[in-house]
Structures are given as C-alpha cells and as structure tokens.
Amino acid sequence: MSTTDDQFLADFATMSGFGATPGGGVDRQAGTAADHATRAWFSQWLARHGYTESVDEAGNQFGTMELVPGAPYVLAGSHLDSQPLAGRYDGAYGVLAAAHAGARVAAEARDGKLEPTCNLAVVNWFNEEGSRFAPSMMGSAVFTGKLPLGDALATADSAGTTVAQALAAGQGAQDGNAPVLAQVARYAEIHIEQGKELEESGTQVGIVDRTWAASKYRVTVDGAQSHTGATRMEDRRDALFGAALVIAAARELAAEFEPGLLHTSVSELHVLPNSPVTIARQVVMNLDLRSPDESVLGLAMERLGKRIIDAEADSRTEIRLDLTHNWGVVSYQPKGVSLGRASAESLDYSHRNVMTVAGHDSTNMKDVVPTVMLFVPSVEGISHNEAEYTLDDDALRGVELLTDVLRRLVRGELEED
Known part of the structure; x- marks a missing residue:
C-alpha cells in the first residue's frame, strides 16, 4: 500500500x-x-x-x-x-x-x-x-x-x-x-x-x-381524536389505522411486480396528538415509490390509488396525497x-x-x-x-x-x- x-x-x-x-x-x-x-x-x-x-x-x-x-x-x-x-x-x-x-x-x-x-x-x-x-x-x-x-x-x-x-x-x-x-x-x-x-x-x-424514476408524496390521513378505551370500535375514525392500511398497501404493492421493478416505502410519521390514551386525529408521512421503468411507476400509483380508496372506507378517514418530488429515468x-x-x-x-x-x-x-x-x-x-x-x-x-x-x-x- x-x-x-x-x-x-x-x-x-x-x-x-x-x-x-x-x-x-x-x-x-x-x-x-x-x-x-x-x-x-x-x-x-x-x-x-x-x-x-x-x-x-x-x-x-x-x-x-x-x-x-x-x-x-x-x-x-x-x-x-x-x-x-x-x-x-x-x-x-x-x-x-x-x-x-x-x-x-x-x-x-x-x-x-x-x-x-x-x-x-x-x-x-x-x-x-x-x-x-x-x-x-x-x-x-x-x-x-x-x-x-x-x-x-x-x-x-x-x-x-x-x-x-x-x-x-x-x-x-x-x-x-x-x-x-x-x-x-x-x-x-x-x-x-x-x-x-x-x-x-x-x-x-x-x-x-x-x-x-421516482415519485415521492406527503400523505395526510385525517380522522377524529377520541378515547382509546371508551370509544366504540364502530365509531372510531382512527388516523393511525388508516395510515397502517396505506403502509401495508404500499409494501404489498411491490410484490405485484417482478423483483427489482418497484421499490416502495413509507417513512417519517408524524402522529397527532401522539398520546397513549387518544386515538390519532391525524398522521402525516412520506411515501416513496421508485422504479427503473416509468410505466411501472405509473401503474403502481394507479393500483395504489384504488387501495387508498378502500383504506379510507375501512378506517373512516380521509387520505390525501401531495406530490413533493418526482423524476423520470x-x-x-x-x-x-x-x-x-x-x-x-x-x-x-x-x-x-x-x-x-x-x-x-x-x-x-x-x-x-x-x-x-x-x-x-x-x-x-x-x-x-x-x-x-x-x-x-x-x-x-x-x-x-x-x-x-x-x-x-x-x-x-x-x-x-
């Protein structure tokens, strides 16, 4: 050397x-x-x-x-x-x-x-x-x-x-x-x-x-703040539950494509009020999708959009995606x-x-x-x-x-x- x-x-x-x-x-x-x-x-x-x-x-x-x-x-x-x-x-x-x-x-x-x-x-x-x-x-x-x-x-x-x-x-x-x-x-x-x-x-x-290629989104899940114990399950509008459904959907989405064609992740969660005895009223997080094929990225977002509609219905929340960054191949x-x-x-x-x-x-x-x-x-x-x-x-x-x-x-x- x-x-x-x-x-x-x-x-x-x-x-x-x-x-x-x-x-x-x-x-x-x-x-x-x-x-x-x-x-x-x-x-x-x-x-x-x-x-x-x-x-x-x-x-x-x-x-x-x-x-x-x-x-x-x-x-x-x-x-x-x-x-x-x-x-x-x-x-x-x-x-x-x-x-x-x-x-x-x-x-x-x-x-x-x-x-x-x-x-x-x-x-x-x-x-x-x-x-x-x-x-x-x-x-x-x-x-x-x-x-x-x-x-x-x-x-x-x-x-x-x-x-x-x-x-x-x-x-x-x-x-x-x-x-x-x-x-x-x-x-x-x-x-x-x-x-x-x-x-x-x-x-x-x-x-x-x-x-x-990459597309990055700021995801906002809006629910209703309530008591973690007293609120009936059917009355809950749990933003954290809605966020969890999006997180799972993003991860499962990658498996729908051949290995190496799509990477997905969710990161940096901000939970309000983030109290141990309060159901979350809002979650804000980052969603990141990347692919070496721009058409795959477009198809992935189309499929994810449908899953988000289901997540809103299941969690009784409102989910909004705002594009923060994107670039092609x-x-x-x-x-x-x-x-x-x-x-x-x-x-x-x-x-x-x-x-x-x-x-x-x-x-x-x-x-x-x-x-x-x-x-x-x-x-x-x-x-x-x-x-x-x-x-x-x-x-x-x-x-x-x-x-x-x-x-x-x-x-x-x-x-x-």
Missing part, C-alpha cells in the same frame, strides 16, 4: 470520528454541531493541502485550486452530512476522495506532468440527506437554480430552527468568493453503491449511466459515461454500467453540466445504517479511478456535443 493510500485511510478514519456512534457509524445531520465540527476539520484539511476554502450562501463548502487563471472549474465532491445513526461512508467518502484526487491532479499539473485547461474545485454540498431539513440535495439544488435560496434558508426543522440559523451557528460564514454555476465546466462524483449489484457480480467499479451524458469507462479500462478495473436508485447531488448537476458519476461496492448493499461498509481496497480503487477521471477532465478530454 502506498503512502498516499495510507494517508487517505488515515484521513477517512479521522473524519469518521466526528459524530461517531457506538455502532460504528456516524450521526451528523445537516447544520448540527457534529456536522459543523466535520466541516471545520475539512476546512483545515483543505488549507493544509493547498486549497482555498469558500462557503456560499446555501452552506456549500468549496476548496479551489487555480491551475489556469480565469479558466472554469472541474468540480468534484459529495456531502458530509448524514442520516441519523447512519454509516460513515455515504457522502463523506466521496468528499474526501475528491479532495485527495484533486490534490494529486493539481500536483501533476504543477510538476508539468499534464497540461490543464481548467481549474480544480472540490465541494461538500450542504444538506444532501434531507433528514433534518427537507428537501434532500438542498445545497446542489440551490447551486443549480432548482431551489430558490430564500426558500432553502427559510426551511425549518421539527424544532423550528431554520437553515439560516443552523448555518449561522457553525463554521464558515459565506464569503462571496465561492464558485458559481457559470464557472463550472464539468462535475464528477464518486459514491458507495448502496446496493448489491457490484458486489454480487464481482465488479470493481460502476459507471452510472441512468437514474431510476434520466440518463447521464453518454460522453461522461464513456470517459468513466475509459478511466476504468486504463486502470484495468473491471466495470459495468449501473443505474442509481438513490438520489445524489450529481443528479442535480448532470442537468446543467457534463457529469461523471462513479460507484464503488457496498458490502451486502447496506446503507443508511451504522453497519454500512466498503472494503479499504475498494475505497482506494475508487480514489484512483476518480483521480484519473479528474486528470482527463482537467485536460479537457470531455467536450460538449
């Missing part, structure tokens, strides 16, 4: 200590003390390795290196925030991999080993996870113009703290010198797969070529996929094209600049869990792959059609 490999693993271990949990994961939701501590450590890391740090108004943390004065940036990164009781690799691996890869490429440029046409930047996108502040992928959404900055800053968590307040409480106030979208020519991101395809196929790296630029494949082949890594089921900041960036998205294997596909793990050899292989991708991007190998 090389010195640079050793240093990456040591840095990753240090970074994983921020917000560390007893189960071996991390808990550093966006804008919390643990997140700010990680950002502060990363700020120091950037300074030690020749980057100039800046933070934009949305909380996105950048490190830039000037190689060609006035040239646009090749940007690479991911996110440092996590879900509650989450794994230490999701997002954070991609930020540190980008920072190490960028430093290596910059050193090559300064030593005359490559002729750059672009400058380099790495980024820690704010609030990718969306667990504390909704929506997810917030920082990159603001950066790409998909979400107004004012809306993002005004978003509050369950305790009433806004994004603006959370950012103000931590390290790195915005300074006006951060890169903007118009200065970015290319984007690259590496991430753990969060699935089993690479591991099960024995493939070393994945080149992401498309996203799964969207391709990454073919030239970016080809460039990622060329890098894998030059390093003699086994590779395959894969779809991403999860959302990533690259899914925002690919809509506005040519983008390369890469995966490394996840052990048993475990993610958003303290047991999340990627083997050191796979993690190091990913850094090497991203380094070669950035090298090619900085040289200008990926040109627009």
